[in-house]
Amino acid sequence: MDRFFLSHHPIEVDALRATLGSAHAGAFASFEGWVRDHNEGRPVAGLRYEAHARLAQAEGAKILEEALRTFPIVDARCVHRLGDLGIGDLAVWVGVSAAHRDAAFGACRWIIDTVKARVPIWKHESYMEGDAGWLHPVRDDRA
Amino acid sequence: MTRLNLLYFAALRDAAGVAMESVDSDAPTLRALYEEAQVRHRLPFPSRQLRVAVDDAFADWNDAPREGSEVAFIPPVSGG
Numbered sequence: 001m002d003r004f005f006l007s008h009h010p011i012e013v014d015a016l017r018a019t020l021g022s023a024h025a026g027a028f029a030s031f032e033g034w035v036r037d038h039n040e041g042r043p044v045a046g047l048r049y050e051a052h053a054r055l056a057q058a059e060g061a062k063i064l065e066e067a068l069r070t071f072p073i074v075d076a077r078c079v080h081r082l083g084d085l086g087i088g089d090l091a092v093w094v095g096v097s098a099a100h101r102d103a104a105f106g107a108c109r110w111i112i113d114t115v116k117a118r119v120p121i122w123k124h125e126s127y128m129e130g131d132a133g134w135l136h137p138v139r140d141d142r143a
Numbered sequence: 144m145t146r147l148n149l150l151y152f153a154a155l156r157d158a159a160g161v162a163m164e165s166v167d168s169d170a171p172t173l174r175a176l177y178e179e180a181q182v183r184h185r186l187p188f189p190s191r192q193l194r195v196a197v198d199d200a201f202a203d204w205n206d207a208p209r210e211g212s213e214v215a216f217i218p219p220v221s222g223g
Contacts, residue, residue: 033223049222052152052215054199056222080222092223112223120196120215121222122153134153135221138192 004060005079025097029104033092043128052120071107073098150215159184174204
């Protein structure tokens, strides 16, 4: 079953939430990443996401499988946008259903953190001042 | 010589000027293969800040390049 998706179209939140409904679940937690109007003090005009699509799909699927093995959850989904997004657009959605809220919150947090750390997706940001560039934050723990 | 397709993304693609290039290389490891490309294109990252993938799976920098494979150099990611 595919639990991780890349999409060039607006994320259908209601449909995703509905797929996670279960009589076994007493809890549902979700995270939404929205496009913000500023980054590091600079006004942002918009952004674009691109990916190594096949690798991102494979790595995203692995992460969701790991979440299901690690947390006592019923099910989970993650969808990440590709392409051009404007301020306020939904860039990424994570949803988790579980018997209890502890695991739902925990898995939701872990999934978005891990997707951000591992999946080969890159953000190209355009600034109100007219310039634009790729974000490539270097993490100290990987040096 | 081993024939390979190299894939560049984001800032690496901007520096290389291409998304993909076919090369013949004697590089004994993926790291050495990247270092050849780094010199050729003046790529803006050292290999230790990157990951490498071969044919849709992450690989180890010490792996030997395989004939006909697709090698992707993965710069620091910024999804989410």
